[in-house]
Amino acid sequence: MTPSPNPASRTGVRGWSRRRAASDDDEGPFFPPEPVPAALDEAPRRDRPAPRPRPASSDDLPAQAAPAQQRSQQQRPQHQRPRPRPGPVPGPDRQQTDTDDDAGHRRPDISRYLAAEEPKQKPAHAKEPAHAKEKKPSWLSRLRDSRGARRVTKLVITLVVAVLAALVLRNYVVAPYYIPSASMEPTLKGGGGGPDDRILVDKISYRIHDPHEGDIVVFNRPDTWKIDDKTLVKRIIGLPGDIVTLRNGLVYVNGLRLTEDYVNKACGPTPTKPLTKTSKWTVPMDDYFVMGDNRCNSDDSRMFGPIPGSKIVGHAFLRVWPLSRFGTP
Template sequence: MTDDAELRARIEARVAARRAESAGVPDTPAGRRPQPGPARAADVEVSPSDGSVDGAATDRAATDTATGPDDTTSADGAGRGARPRPRPEPPTSVAADVPDTELAPRDPGPDLSRFLAATEPQPGDDERAPRRRFRRAAGGGPNRDGNGDTANDTANDTANDTANDTANAGGADSGAEGEDASARGRRGSPWRRLGGVVGRHGRRIVRYAIVIGVLVLVVASLRAFVVSPYYIPSPSMEPTLHGCDGCNDDRILVDKVSYRFEDPKQGDIVVFNRPAAADVPENVLVKRVVAVGGDTVRLRDGRVYLNGSRRPLAESYVDAKCGSRPTRATDGRSSWRVPVDDVFVMGDNRCDSTDSRSFGPIEKDSIIGRAWLIIWPLSRFGSI
C-alpha cells in the first residue's frame, strides 16, 4: 500500500509540472526558469578607436572576444582575411517574456483542490472514508480504474477494509507491514480464532459471575443481619405453625432487626437458640412469649396467671385439642419470677411442648428474631 506522504509528494509534483506547462517554460531539473546570466565582454558596446596603439588593442581585444581566437585583426582595426560577424543580441530574460499576471500566485486549480478536498471529513464518514477518497483522487481520474465506476471502487475499498479487520481480529496489528507469512498464518490460525471467541464469551462470563457474586453477598448479608428463613420441625406450635413427621412443615421468615431497637412483648412468637437445660434435639426453637422480665408466672388449674391476677391469661391461640385447661406443670413447679433480662416462653400446643415450664425463662440475648411471615406452603402464605 502506497504511503499517504508519498501520494501527496506525487500530487504536488504533478501540479508543479502542470503549472510549468501552462506558463510555457520547460520543467528544468532544478525546477526553476532560466535566469539571465552576467553580461559578457562581447555584449558591451566598444567605442570607436582613436587610431592609437592602445585604441587598436582595445578594439582587438573586443573583437577577439566576439569572434574567437581564430580571427585576427590589424592594429588599425582593419581585418585581414576576417569576415565580419554580426554582433550577438543581448540575452533576453525569460521572465521578461512572461506577463506580469503569470508571476502572481495562481489558484491551485481543480486538480489540487480535488486532492485537498478528498482528505476533508464528510458527515457520515467512517475512519477510512477520507483515505479511500484520497486514493481515488490520486489515481488521476474519477476512479482508480479510469472507467468512471466510482461506486465499484468504493465497494472494493470497503470490502478490502472489512477483510483486513476480520483477518486482524484477536489483537494483531492491522497496520504492520512486512510481517512474514508465518506471522500471518498464526494470526488466522484456528487456535487464535478460538481464543478470540473464548475471550469474548469469557468477558461475558466474568460479568455474570460478578453479578451473581454481588447477589450472593447481598443475600448472605440479609440473612445474617436482617431476615432469615426457618422451618418448623415439630408440632409444639400447633395450630399456629404446622410441623410434624411426614407432613408439609411450615417455612417462616424471621425478622432479626426489630429486637435491636425494642424488647420482646407478650404474645410475640420468637426463634431462639436452644438453652443448655433443654432436652430436645433441635438447635433452634420457636415459642410464644407469655411473660417478660419482671413478671410473675403462676400455673393453677391448667390456666396461666400473671402478677397475682385473679383472672387467667386469655390465650385464644392455644390448641383446642389440649382441652379447656391445657397448661399443666411438667416438672412439678408451678410458679416463676422472670428476671429482667429474660422472657418466659411456651408452645401453643401446651399438651405437647417442651418450653420454659421445663427449662425455665430464657435470656433475651439468645433470641435470634421474631417470626413474622409464613412463606411456604403457598396455601398458608401470610403474616403470623
C-alpha cells in the same frame, strides 16, 4: 448710430456693457459677444478621455511608466492597494523552468511519483528477523478481549453481588426458617404431619425495641435445654420481672389470668399443666418465659426455665409456605 442691445441677451452675454460703452466713443465695427454658461462662476468643462485599462503587472508597463504606477499604489491607503500576485521566488539565479507556468506559478513535480515502483513482496520462505516478529497475544488477553468473556464476567459479578446481598439479608435483616416440631400447632405446623410451614424472621426489630408479650420468636437452644433441635420456635408468655403461675391448667401472669385463644383445643379445657414440680416462676431480668401453643406436646420453659434474651434470633412475622396458609401466624 449704435444698435440697441437685445434685452433677452443681457444676462447671457459677457462684457456687453463694457463693449457698449466702447462703441459710444468709437464708431468702429460691432462684433457679437461669445455665449457663456448661465452660471458665470462655472468654467467650461472639457471632455475627459476614457480611462485606460490597468495592466496586469508592472512587468507589462514601459520602463518609464512602472515607477509612476508604483508611486500611485504607495500613495493609496493600505486597504485599497492591490494584493501582490504569486510569482517566482526573486533571486539573481532564478530562471523560468519547466515547472513554472507563464504567470510564474510553481507546478508540482510529479516525476518522482511516476518513477516510483511498488514495493516488492517478500517470498514466503524468507525469514523475518527476530526483532521484527510481532508478539502474539496470550490466551488470557484474547479471553479478556472477547465478547463472550465480557458477558461471563458480567454474569459472575452479578452472581457475586446477589450472593453477598443474600448473605447480608439473611444474617442481619430477614431469614427463612422451617418449623422443626409440632409444639406450635395449630398456629404453625411441623414435625412431619404434612408440609412443614416456612416462616420469615425479622432480625432488626428487636435491635430497636424489646420483645413483646405474645410474640412468636425464634431462638437458639440454651445450653440447659436438653433437646435435639438447635433452633426452636415458641411464644413469649412472661417478660423480664414478671411472675408466671400455673393454676388448674391455666396461666396467670402477675396474678392476672391470660386469655389464650391460640392454644391447641385438642389439649382440653385445662391445657397448661406443670411438667415438673415447679408451678411458679419469677422471670429474671433480660430473660423471657416461653411456651408452645400445643401445650400437651411441648418442651418449653415449664421444663427448662426462662431463656436468655441474647438467644433470641428474631420475630416470626410471616408464614410464606405453603401458599394455602400464607399470612401472619
